[in-house]
Amino acid sequence: MTEISGHYEDRFIGVVDAMQANFENHGEVGASVAVVHEGEMVVDIWGGHTSEEKTEAWQEDTIVNVWSTTKTMMAISALVLADRGELDMFRPVADYWPEFAVNGKERIEVRHLMSHTSGVSGWAEPLTMQEVCDWEKSTAILAAQEPWWEPGTASGYHMLNQGHLVGEVVRRVTGQSLGTFFAQEIANPLDADFHIGLNENEFHRISNVMYPSGDSSDQLELFREAVEVHKMNPEVAMKTFMNPAPDANSAWTDWWRKAEVPAANGHGNARSVAKIQALISNGGEMYGKKFLSGETIDLIFQEQSNGIDLVLFTPLRFGIGYGLPVDDLPFLRKDGKVCFWGGWGGSLIINDVDNNLTISYMMNRMLTSVMGDERGAAIVEATYKALEES
Secondary structure (H helix, E strand, O other), rough: OOOEEEEEEHHHHHHHHHHHHHHHHHHOOOOEEEEEEEEEEEEEEEEEEEEOOOEEEEEOOOOOEEEEHHHHHHHHHHHHHHHOOOOOOOEHHHOOHHHHOOOOOOOOHHHHHHHOOOOOOOOOOOOOHHHHHHHHHHHHHHHHOOOOOOOOOOOOOOOOOOHHEEEEEHHHHHOOHHHHHHHHHOOOOOOOOEEEOOOHHHHHHHHEEEEOOOOOHHHHHHHHHHHHHOOOOOOHHHHHHHOOOOHHHHHHHHHHHHHOOOOOOEOOOHHHHHHHHHHHHHOOOOOEEEEHHHHHHHOOOOOEEEEOOOOOOOOEEEOOOOOOOOOOOOOOOOOOOEEEEEEEOOOOEEEOOOOOOEEEEEEOOOOOOOOOHHHHHHHHHHEEEEEEEE
């Protein structure tokens, strides 16, 4: 039996049991789970190992590349600027980034970048994963290209480039990179161990991600099936996914860890993610520090799109900065104000405003599902059950 370390309130023993079951039944290797309720960290647990060889235990300060869960940190950074009156979600991107106003992008608003509806879901010129880390080059390409569909009419998941789009707006507003702004204005004040651009002296704490089994032909077949089921043109998806093709091995490299890719290369654990994201569920405040007003939090729940995503070919509903519940994700509560997102391979963060609840699950062994999997779902169900029974 895998040892689970950390602390939790007794009423949340079911969450510990669910985590234990993930190791026993779902091949979990290493993971952390955190729950914040009414502004208090009621669950902060971790267990397992940092590698498939299982030679080193997952520690309290172990961190991992959480892939697209990083987007929630990008989103909260932009929302903090909006709350300060420095960024308007409904103004054209070009008001902040003049070079963006070409080739049909003149009327794209900041909210379109935040909700994956801008029509600019990838790069029009060929790039490698390492070139994605070249900020000047990669943002210049985005500024010059045309949208791949009419902005504001549908979502197409901005898989790798959303952080470049929003991050460049943040840079134009503040004079700082998004990673620097996030660290100075959000993570450091909350003592949250989350990094967008990691210093070398922190590398020893990283648990490397483990890519799911199965070859690329398996993934291609799933993609073909989705295209057939939804009768959609795969062009946008192919351009988004294949330039560059996602490579989990990048997460093992120094250049990826050091770079700022605010859509994909954040490093943290469940505790650090929960500390920051609980600003959404706890009225914009944590540990006596106020970051967001209720009015700004309400922006998240203004629906921007609802339908089959042009890139992921799955039903998605986006607000400003976050995903909103859909029927295809039964572990998400449909009533009230709930927002979420997750990362490639299974990491998951949920904010439930009405229940003043944040649930965070971060792990190192990646599975193939697009929107969470049974491991995160089990943690979520156990958390709600604990609340209902207490």
